[in-house]
Amino acid sequence: MRNVSRWYGNVVAVNDITVTIGPGVTGLLGPNGAGKSTLMHMIAGFLAPSRGELTVGGTPSWRNPGIYRTLGLVPERDSVYAFLTGAEFVTASARLHKLPDPGAAARRAIEMVEMTGAQDRKISTYSKGMRQRIRVAGSLVHDPEVLLLDEPFNGMDPRQRLHMMDLLHGLGEQGRTILFSSHILEEVERVSGTIQVMVAGRLAASGDFRAIRRLMTTRPHVFLVRTSDDRGLGATLIGRPAVTGVELTDHGLSVRASDYGTFSREIAVLTRDQGIRLRELLPEDESLESVFAYLIDTDGPRAR
Amino acid sequence: MFGDQARVIASITIRATMGRKRALLFAIPPLILVLVTVLLKLAHPHDPSWPSQIVGIFGFTVVLPLTALIIGTSVVGAEVDEGSIVHLLATPVPRSVVIWSKYVVAAVLTAAFAAVPELLAGLIATGGLTKLTVGLFAGALAGSVMYNAVFVMISVLTTRAIAYGLAYVVVWEGLVGNFVSGARLLSVGQYSLGVANAIAHDGTALNASLSLGTSAVMGAIVTAAAIVIAVRALSAFSLKGDAI
Numbered sequence: 200m201r202n203v204s205r206w207y208g209n210v211v212a213v214n215d216i217t218v219t220i221g222p223g224v225t226g227l228l229g230p231n232g233a234g235k236s237t238l239m240h241m242i243a244g245f246l247a248p249s250r251g252e253l254t255v256g257g258t259p260s261w262r263n264p265g266i267y268r269t270l271g272l273v274p275e276r277d278s279v280y281a282f283l284t285g286a287e288f289v290t291a292s293a294r295l296h297k298l299p300d301p302g303a304a305a306r307r308a309i310e311m312v313e314m315t316g317a318q319d320r321k322i323s324t325y326s327k328g329m330r331q332r333i334r335v336a337g338s339l340v341h342d343p344e345v346l347l348l349d350e351p352f353n354g355m356d357p358r359q360r361l362h363m364m365d366l367l368h369g370l371g372e373q374g375r376t377i378l379f380s381s382h383i384l385e386e387v388e389r390v391s392g393t394i395q396v397m398v399a400g401r402l403a404a405s406g407d408f409r410a411i412r413r414l415m416t417t418r419p420h421v422f423l424v425r426t427s428d429d430r431g432l433g434a435t436l437i438g439r440p441a442v443t444g445v446e447l448t449d450h451g452l453s454v455r456a457s458d459y460g461t462f463s464r465e466i467a468v469l470t471r472d473q474g475i476r477l478r479e480l481l482p483e484d485e486s487l488e489s490v491f492a493y494l495i496d497t498d499g500p501r502a503r
Numbered sequence: 504m505f506g507d508q509a510r511v512i513a514s515i516t517i518r519a520t521m522g523r524k525r526a527l528l529f530a531i532p533p534l535i536l537v538l539v540t541v542l543l544k545l546a547h548p549h550d551p552s553w554p555s556q557i558v559g560i561f562g563f564t565v566v567l568p569l570t571a572l573i574i575g576t577s578v579v580g581a582e583v584d585e586g587s588i589v590h591l592l593a594t595p596v597p598r599s600v601v602i603w604s605k606y607v608v609a610a611v612l613t614a615a616f617a618a619v620p621e622l623l624a625g626l627i628a629t630g631g632l633t634k635l636t637v638g639l640f641a642g643a644l645a646g647s648v649m650y651n652a653v654f655v656m657i658s659v660l661t662t663r664a665i666a667y668g669l670a671y672v673v674v675w676e677g678l679v680g681n682f683v684s685g686a687r688l689l690s691v692g693q694y695s696l697g698v699a700n701a702i703a704h705d706g707t708a709l710n711a712s713l714s715l716g717t718s719a720v721m722g723a724i725v726t727a728a729a730i731v732i733a734v735r736a737l738s739a740f741s742l743k744g745d746a747i
Binding site for chain 2 (some may be wrong): 236242243245246247260262264265266268270271273274278279280282283291292294295296297337338383
């Protein structure tokens, strides 16, 4: 991808992105509205870039159905032909790909997602996680080198999520290029490999997942504390190692803590010892946007 | 003409179209047609004027276009609305094969739900395979082929296919076509009537204003153009991003 942008009228959804995604598992992370889906659709050939050059395996994907011989797509919208059985759906996909032995290819793909037991049931009877897996089987049936998954973990329970992550991990190990998008960082804890973080249409950070993850857990947390004696508590708090900053505001104390767990424990003890009544304790920056904003600010993950 | 890819698409399309609640919707107009014909036959068994009015005019201005509209906009349009079309399009199947298979399904289903009832109503109304019956059946078959090309095209071009299709049938064919004779030259309904009338020879009652030649040539041009446009539009099918 070179200098790829996409805008809708005056709204820029994807802003001048240059990136190369190689074999292995890559996560495309970012808050909702960051442009992840737009980027995914462009890579998948379902949207024309407004500007820039985008190729998959050396060929442009827009207006090029031939690209789907080497590319598989699991779209975000969970819309399948519910009246088909799992096996019928995957076999249909194999036949559309003109595979020499559609039945065998379908069986292999269904096995890969561990859906053999349920393959003869109608898709309408599947759980969300099963539908997702059968969709993955449908897009894997032609053994593509590149697999794109748009928000594959949406609506999955933790067990299904783990299973999906293991599956993606395994596919990545086989040398395939797997790109998935997600707006929840915690969702991807089990995926090793590279992460591209997108915020407001731009590529904000990219690098090793573990480094980004570490930054996330060690990042300072901001709490809003309201007590019967804000000033008194503030004076005590600033002496604690886990606290890196205290500010007295109109709404109460704004406290920056370096360690979430220690601070939560300490504040309870401190207020009790000093006879201060704790009225409110609110984490201020738990929104996804602040997490992503933090990642951009530190710029740390860029160093690979 | 129909390879394996087309067969897969056609079979999924048939199951999807017949499985939706819309299937009930396109069964209603032909039912009404046959029912009204039976009632009129019982009430006026020997009156020669009503068969061409009911089976002809009502059949060709209401039943045929409405059935074609619901089916034609559903084969592609409903899948675009649901998002399941992506599963078809994320494969190397040529877009022409996608459109062609779905169009053939729409034309055949329309023939079954509009042309066959026309034949049935004609048989009941005129008491046998009269010129009128055969003419109306042929006209309705031609209409199934032509209308669906137009409606499939509209459903690829816009997500409001039913509204635009209805506007075309009611406003253009019904209203404008009635007052402006030139508009009839661009009216699938008139092409169908032209074909019907060439066999039935009942021009005044059927209100057909185009000759068979004009109907056939114009019908072929409109059908071919609509399919070409639909294929081109589907080749540039875009998914909306999360920015809007």
